[in-house]
Amino acid sequence: MVDGPEMVPHNLRTFVVRALAGRRCGGGSWHTGEVSFERRNTRQIFVGKVPVGGGAPITVQSMTITKTADVEGTLQQIYALAAAGCDIVRCTCNEAEAAEGLAQIVPRSPIPIIADIHHQYKMALAAMEAGVHGLRLNPGNIRRPEHIKAVAAEAKDRGLPIRIGVNGGSLDPALYEKYDGLKPEAMVESALKEIAYFDEVGFTDYKISVKASNVPMMVEAYRQLSDVTDAPLHLGVTEAGPPPAGLLKATAGIATLLLEGIGDTIRYSLTADPVEEARAGRQLLEALGLRERKNVDLIACPSCGRAEVDVIDIANRAMAAFGDRKIPLQVAVMGCVVNGPGEAREADLGIAAGNKRGHLFVKGRNVAVVPEDEMVEALVEWAEFIHEHGTEAALARVDTTIAEREAAKDRAKMLGDQGDDANNSQEKIVEIRRTVSGG
Ligand code: SF4
Numbered sequence: 001m002v003d004g005p006e007m008v009p010h011n012l013r014t015f016v017v018r019a020l021a022g023r024r025c026g027g028g029s030w031h032t033g034e035v036s037f038e039r040r041n042t043r044q045i046f047v048g049k050v051p052v053g054g055g056a057p058i059t060v061q062s063m064t065i066t067k068t069a070d071v072e073g074t075l076q077q078i079y080a081l082a083a084a085g086c087d088i089v090r091c092t093c094n095e096a097e098a099a100e101g102l103a104q105i106v107p108r109s110p111i112p113i114i115a116d117i118h119h120q121y122k123m124a125l126a127a128m129e130a131g132v133h134g135l136r137l138n139p140g141n142i143r144r145p146e147h148i149k150a151v152a153a154e155a156k157d158r159g160l161p162i163r164i165g166v167n168g169g170s171l172d173p174a175l176y177e178k179y180d181g182l183k184p185e186a187m188v189e190s191a192l193k194e195i196a197y198f199d200e201v202g203f204t205d206y207k208i209s210v211k212a213s214n215v216p217m218m219v220e221a222y223r224q225l226s227d228v229t230d231a232p233l234h235l236g237v238t239e240a241g242p243p244p245a246g247l248l249k250a251t252a253g254i255a256t257l258l259l260e261g262i263g264d265t266i267r268y269s270l271t272a273d274p275v276e277e278a279r280a281g282r283q284l285l286e287a288l289g290l291r292e293r294k295n296v297d298l299i300a301c302p303s304c305g306r307a308e309v310d311v312i313d314i315a316n317r318a319m320a321a322f323g324d325r326k327i328p329l330q331v332a333v334m335g336c337v338v339n340g341p342g343e344a345r346e347a348d349l350g351i352a353a354g355n356k357r358g359h360l361f362v363k364g365r366n367v368a369v370v371p372e373d374e375m376v377e378a379l380v381e382w383a384e385f386i387h388e389h390g391t392e393a394a395l396a397r398v399d400t401t402i403a404e405r406e407a408a409k410d411r412a413k414m415l416g417d418q419g420d421d422a423n424n425s426q427e428k429i430v431e432i433r434r435t436v437s438g439g
Pocket residue numbers: 301302303304305306307334335336337338339340343
C-alpha cells in the first residue's frame with residue numbers, strides 16, 4: 001500500500017488544515033525558542049482590569065471551594081490562589097448569603113471575581129449588585145429567554161462581562177435529545193442560542209466555554225466554536241478528577257487547543273486544592289512559552305543505574321524548598337556527575353551527585369562542591385544569588401577550576417567503580433542476542 005494524503009486519518013487532515021488556517025488568521029504570534037506559533041484573533045473583553053482575548057496574555061482561572069458566605073475563609077483562599085498564579089477567580093453565588101458575602105469579598109480581593117450562577121437568574125442580579133467583575137451563566141441551567149435577557153441587559157448597563165459556560169454534563173435536555181446525546185455540535189449550538197438572546201438586548205461583552213469531561217469531545221467542540229465566533233474562549237476539561245490523571249486529562253485538552261492558537265483563558269478543573277489548579281494553569285502556560293516564567297522550572301533526570309542517590313527524593317525536596325517563590329530560573333537535579341552537568345547544561349543552575357558529594361553547576365560549569373545532605377540548601381542559596389545578582393556574578397564569586405577539578409575526580413571515581421556501562425546495557429544486549437538466536 002502506498003502512503004499518501006488519502007491515507008492520512010480524517011482527524012489528522014482536519015488538524016493540518018486547521019493549523020494552516022490558524023497561520024492565516026492574523027491573531028498574533030508567540031515565540032518560544034526557535035519555534036513560533038500563531039494565535040487566533042479574538043475580540044477583547046475585560047474582567048475587572050484583566051484583559052481577555054485580543055492578543056492579551058492568556059490568563060489562569062480557578063474557583064474557590066469555600067462557602068462564599070464565609071468571607072474570611074474565601075478571601076484566604078483567593079489570596080493563596082493569586083500567589084499561585086491565578087489571574088481571575090470564580091466564587092459560587094447560589095444563595096442570598098453568598099451574594100452578601102461577595103459584597104464584602106470583592107473590595108478586598110487582589111484579583112477580579114466572577115460569580116458562578118447556578119439556576120436562579122436573580123442570583124446573577126444580586127451578584128452584580130454585590131460588585132462582582134463578571135458572571136458565569138450555564139445555558140443548561142438558566143433556560144428561560146426572559147431571564148437570560150434580563151441578566152444580559154443588566155450586565156450591559158453595568159459594563160460587566162459574562163461567560164457563556166456550556167457544560168457537557170448539564171446540557172439543555174432539548175439539545176441532548178436533538179443530537180441524540182452529547183455531541184460537540186450540541187454544545188456549540190447551546191452557546192449560539194445564548195448569544196442570540198444576548199444579541200436581542202445588544203450585549204456583546206461575553207466569552208464562551210464548551211467544556212466536557214471527554215477530552216476529544218471537548219477539543220472538537222472548541223475547534224467548531226472557534227470557526228463560528230470571534231468571542232474570547234475559556235478552555236477547560238470539566239470534572240477532570242484528582243491528580244495525576246486529572247492533570248493529564250486537562251493538559252491534553254487545553255494544551256492541544258492552545259497549540260492550535262485557540263483559547264484566551266484557561267481553568268484546570270481538578271478534584272484537589274484549587275491552588276493546584278492555579279499552579280498547573282500557570283505552569284502549562286509557562287511550559288508553552290505563553291507566559292513569562294515566574295517560578296522555578298525544576299527539571300530532573302529520571303535516575304538510572306548510575307545514580308548513587310535517591311534522585312526522586314532530592315527533586316521532591318527541592319520542589320518543596322522552592323515552592324511558589326518568585327525565582328524565574330531553570331534548576332536541574334541530576335543523579336550523577338558523570339552525565340548530569342552535560343545533560344543539563346542549558347539550565348541556569350543545577351546539582352549532580354557523585355561520591356557522596358553534590359556538584360553545583362551554573363550553565364554547565366562546575367562552581368562548587370557540597371556534602372550530599374546539603375545539596376538542596378545549596379541549590380536554593382545559589383538560585384537566590386543568581387536571581388538577585390545574575391549568572392556572571394555567580395561565576396565570578398568562586399574559583400571554578402577547583403570545582404571542576406573535584407567534579408573530574410568524582411566522575412573518574414564513579415566511572416572507575418561502575419565502568420562505562422552503569423546500566424548493564426551491554427550485558428543485556430548479549431543476553432537478548434542469546435535469547436533471539438536460541439542459544
Ligand atoms: S546517567 Fe546520571 S544524569 Fe543521566 S539519568 Fe542516570 S543518574 Fe541521571
